[in-house]
Amino acid sequence: MARIYEDLTAVIRRSKITLYVLVGLIILVLAFYWKIQVLDHQKYWKMAEANRLRELPLTAPRGLILDRQKVILADNAPSFKVSLVREAVIDYEKTMDNLALLLHLNREELKKRINRYRFIPAYEPIIIMDNLKLEDVSLIEARKDEFPEIKLEVEPRRYYPFGSTGAHLLGYLQEVSVDEIRTQPEKRWRAGEMVGKSGLEKQYNDILTGREGKILEMVDSLGRPRAEISRTEPQPGRNLELSIDFDLQRRAEELLQGREGAIVVMDPRTGECLVWVSSPSYDPNRFISRFSAEEWLALVNDPGKPLENRVIRGLYSPGSTFKIVMALAALNESIINENSTFYCSGSVELYKKVFNCWFQPGHGNLNLPEAIRNSCNVYFYQLGRRLAIDTIASYARLMGLGQKTGIDLPGEKEGLVPSTDWKKRFLRQEWYPGETISVAIGQGPLLVTPLQLACLTSVVANRGIKIRPGLVKGQGKAADREKINLPETVIEKVIEGMWRSVNSQGTGQGAYQPGFEVCGKTGSTQLISRETAERLVQRGGEVKKPHSWFTGFAPRHNPEIVVTVLVEFGGMGGQTAAPIAGQMFKAYREKYVRQTNLQGN
Amino acid sequence: MLDRRIFREIDSVTILLMVLISTVGIIFVYSAIYFQASQFVWRQIIWLMVSLLALLVAIMIDYKFLISISIPLYILMNIILLGLLFFGKLVANTRSWIVVGPFQAQPSEVTKIAVILVLARIFADYREDRLSFKGFVISSLVVGLPVTLTALQPDLGTALTYLPILFGVYILAGMQKKYILIIIIAVLVTGFIGWNYALKDYQKKRIETLLTPNQDPRGAGYQLRQSKIAIGSGGLTGKGYHKGTQSQLRFLPARHTDFIMAVIAEELGFLGLLAVFIIYFLLIYRFFSTVWVSADRAGVYLAFMVTMMIACQFLINVMMLVGLFPITGIPVPFLSYGGSSLMANFLAAGLVINVRMRRFRYV
CATH class of the missing domain: 3.90.1310.10 (Penicillin-binding protein 2a (Domain 2))
Incomplete structure (x- = not known):
């Protein structure tokens, strides 16, 4: 069974070489593991942590x-x-x-x-x-x-x-x-x-x-x-x-229900806004989801522009409310005093063009407070003829028009106060004196937002103290108050007119609240000229009503509240906007003034 | 035939080392699949016992006798492999298992023993200084048949583990350069045919993965990436037994089988890994020493082929885990979970012990 001597040296040598190769390989593999486990440990440790x-x-x-x-x-x-x-x-x-x-x-x-x-x-x-x-x-x-x-x-x-x-x-x-x-x-x-x-x-x-x-x-x-x-x-x-008063807000929204427009109610002492309505509105709950692009697009494309915040983004001609600025400018420039009168025959020819008063029979002779009360266009045409457009513009700016109010909301618009410079720069044309006549009654290229008008009104109410509007309660700071360069006596004369407008059967009488001396000014902005409108009616067309404005404050002394109302296509300011403003004054008075009276008694 | 002296010569060192590695394996199988049923551990323990018993029985029989019956054994095993291709039950997409009740066995593992015995028989009387062409072709065919049958199952990993046996023969018989050329051509040709006609898509993916491991973390490169993260994050001393996040949170694939070394590397760190390497080296060295003391040429071939089979399988596995070799599903001998593999490796090691026991010529 056992063999005689067998020469195995060759195979044993080969097996030994194999062993050396294997040992070499094992050492190489170990070195590789050393690199991964010890040298690159941090890197793999992080990867393992990221995994788990x-x-x-x-x-x-x-x-x-x-x-x-x-x-x-x-x-x-x-x-x-x-x-x-x-x-x-x-x-x-x-x-x-x-x-x-x-x-x-x-x-x-x-x-x-x-x-x-x-x-x-x-x-x-x-x-x-x-x-x-x-x-x-x-x-x-x-x-x-x-x-x-x-x-x-x-x-x-x-x-x-x-x-x-x-x-x-x-x-x-x-x-x-x-x-x-x-x-x-x-x-x-x-x-x-x-x-x-x-x-x-x-x-x-x-x-x-x-x-x-x-x-x-x-x-x-x-x-x-x-x-x-x-x-x-x-x-x-x-x-x-917020400074917003929920009850007043709801009331304002009710009043504007079904109409397009805006209401701002502001405390002129602090600039705090109590009401902020832009109508139509929308329900933000409906597109708070990440997946409601369609609903959102429908709102964006809605012709009623429900997403637009009309209070700061709606640009409108101020209409007759601008007469406040005109009156202040004329008084302060000493072009008139409160007793100066002009005669209104229902129209006036200026620069070879006939300009109409809204009251065709004419107002007759009237002084400034009466002109404001009746919102007589002819009176203010006369002021427009006597004031340079750039002077008017500087007073408009002084009152805060043509610039952002600084409200704490994004996207506010500046509006537009025309001047010779503006016209040259943007239209590359000279200013025609006839245009000043339009601006005098708040038409022409003049554009304001409802909030700007509310701020303007609060400057008047504050007798010359300009305040930055705000929406957060208790934020009115001293730094935000600014005394503008306008004597109180001048402002007082305009206030007299605004008081008469509401309390003395003027255009603003719709805003009258017994026992709460409301002072205000109406406005209606013609969307087209009267001639065009007449032509349209003759052809059987329909004329859209003008936008309706009211802006005012109460009480006359130590004012507490400014109300500005805009109703798009609302007709004459006195018809639509003033009664709505009256309801707001009423609501405010019922909630705040009576309470303080009771406490006082 | 049975002599008391033979019993005294039973190589307890080899057996101890194997049992030690297997025990480490069981401990880490337990850690790796803790969340799953612990029956895996019990099954492996039973397999270990059975394998030990089989080893003791196998070494009673003189290896020369085993060699003498090697050809019928070889034919039988190949018939079983062929039968599997047609009648085998599909388990995990391969037909490599014989399923009898709760037991599963992988004949392709045991076939390796038959291949080793046949090759030992062929080369027992080989006297040439260099490998002859005839010897080259015959040995290649003997290995090639079961390799092809296994690859068709398709179980590429197990098929690959046959190749070290063949290389062992080549080396021992004296390799010639022209054969290396023939091998290269053959590999290229089969590679081309295999790639285009035989390899399954997932196998191609795995080979591609080796080339670009970081391409698609969830796809084919995922396994290699997770394996490297496990090993690398283990550091020098490891995260502690049963505390490896990569294995415990199942980021590591095939944790109890092919990737068990990664579990050890993660939980015991480089030092633990080194310890396993050392035990392995001792075992392999012991095998080599048997080669050197073998009484005859058949014994040398037997011991050497077994050594090559086990050593290369270990090496390929550890290389695979770090991307030095494609991920092909090769378990670590003795360490990985898997009864057939354990049994086959114990039987193979039994041949080495057999040769050592009967190294004295006068027996």
Whole structure:
């Protein structure tokens, strides 16, 4: 069985060489492991941590917005949202199918949305649906183990308890846009975050936005949470207490119901606004969702422009309300005194053109207070003939027209105060003296916002103290008060006219409130010239009514409230705007003045 | 035939090392699949016992006798492999398992023993200084048949583990340069045909993965990426037993089988890994020493082929985990979960012990 000597040296030598090669290989492999495990340890450690840890943002509730009596105008309500964590997706197409089916979403829209956010890191969730119905929530909750890539979370969602009340003032939220996320200098916004896009929500977004909290949790390879490691509670945003009076606001909205226009009520002493109505309005609750582009577009394209905040963005000719500025200018420039009279025959020919008074029979001889009371056009044409356009412009600017009021809302418009310079620069034409005549009664290129007119009125009410309007309670600062270069005696003479207009059967008598000395001025802005209108009527056409204005304050001494009303196509100022303003004065008086009287007694 | 002296010569060192590695394996199988049923651990323990018993029985039989019956054994095993292709039950997309009740066995593992025995028989009387062309072709065909049958299952990983056996023969018999050329051509041709006609898509993906591991983290590169993260994050001393996040949170694929070394590397760190390497090296060195003391040429071939099979399988596995070799589903001998593989490796090691026991010529 045993063999005689066998020479195995060759094979043993070869086996030994093999051993050396193997040892060499083992050492090389060990060196490689040393590199990965010891030299590159930090890098892989971080990768392992990134694998196992997932940070979940906890949305901080936004600060509430309250009225001056702490009625909640903007609240938060819990709402469910669904997000997709792409990191945990294994089969993209299958996930898309499932999500579309589960959430009743359009598959293509869903893909488009996810595509839009493809630049954010894969571990950050992309919100694919919010404001879920309760039955959907339970459906997803029941099947969450099947879909580790989707997350169902509760978030505090903005809710406006009174719907369209104060909608323009409060503004609304929208999802922060992709461009904003991309271009943000430091990481401020998260994808899908809701930010104020208009109104106070935008203006005070930083204050209202709280600090986001986060949950650090451990997840397995399928993205299923295994344990919570740490949790930082979110810090809610700060509340905003407005100067708005909810009751007056509701009353004003009632009065303007079904009409297009604006109402501002302001305290001339502080600049605080008590009422802010722009009509028509909209219900911001309807598009607070991230997925309501259609509803939003419908509002944007609505010819009634419900999204527009007419109080600061509506530009109108001031009409006869501008006569306040004309009167102040003429008095201060000593062109007239309160006893100077002009004769009104119903029309006057100036610069070879006939200019009509609104009262065709004519007002006869009248002085300044009477001219204001009757809003006599001829009287002010005469002032326009005696004042240079640039002088008028400087007084208009002095009273705050043609510039932003500085209200704490975004998107305010400046309006327009024409001057020779303006015309040269923008129309490349010389100013014609005839144009000054139109400007004298608030027509022509002159454009103001309702808020500017309210501010102008408060300067008059304050006897020359200009104040910056504001919406937050208790914000009126001394720095925002400015004494303008206009003697009180001059202003007092104009106030006399404004008082007569309301209290002495003038054009503003609709605003009369017994025992509450309202002073004011009406206005109606012709949209087309009278000649054109007459031609239209002859042809059987329909003439749109002029915009109707009223702006005034009360009481005459130590004024507490300024009311400015604009009704688009409301007809003559005295017919529509003045009675609405009267109702506002009444409502204010009933709520505030009687109370103080009672306390006083 | 059975002599008391033979019993005294039973190589307890090799057996101890194997049991040690297997025990480490069981400990880490337990850690790796803690969240799943612990029956895996019990099953592996039973397999270890059975394998030990089989080893003890196998070493009773003189390896020369085993070599003498090697050809019928080889034919039988190949018939079983062929039968599997037609009648095998599809488990995890392959037909590599015989399923009898709760037991599963992988004949392709045991077939390796038959291949080793046949090759030992062929080369027992080989006297040439260099590998002859005839020897080259025959040995290649002997290995090629079961490799092809296994690759068709398709189980590329197990098929690959045959190749070190063949290389062992080539080396021992004296490789010639012209054969290397032939091998390269053959590999290129089969590679081309295989890539275009035989390889399944997932296998192609895996080979592509080796070239670009970071391309698609959830796709084909995922396994390699997670394996490297597990190993790298383990550091020098590891995260502690049962505390590896990559394995416990299941980021690591095939944790109890092909990637068990990554679990060890993560939980015990480089030092733990080094310890496993050292035990392995001791075992392999012990195998080599058997090669050197073998009584005859058949013994040398037997011991060397087994050594190559186990050493290369270990090396390929650890290279695979860090991207030095494509991920092909090769378990670590003794360490990975898997009964057939454990049994086959114990039987193979049994051949080495067999050779060592009977190294004295006068026996």
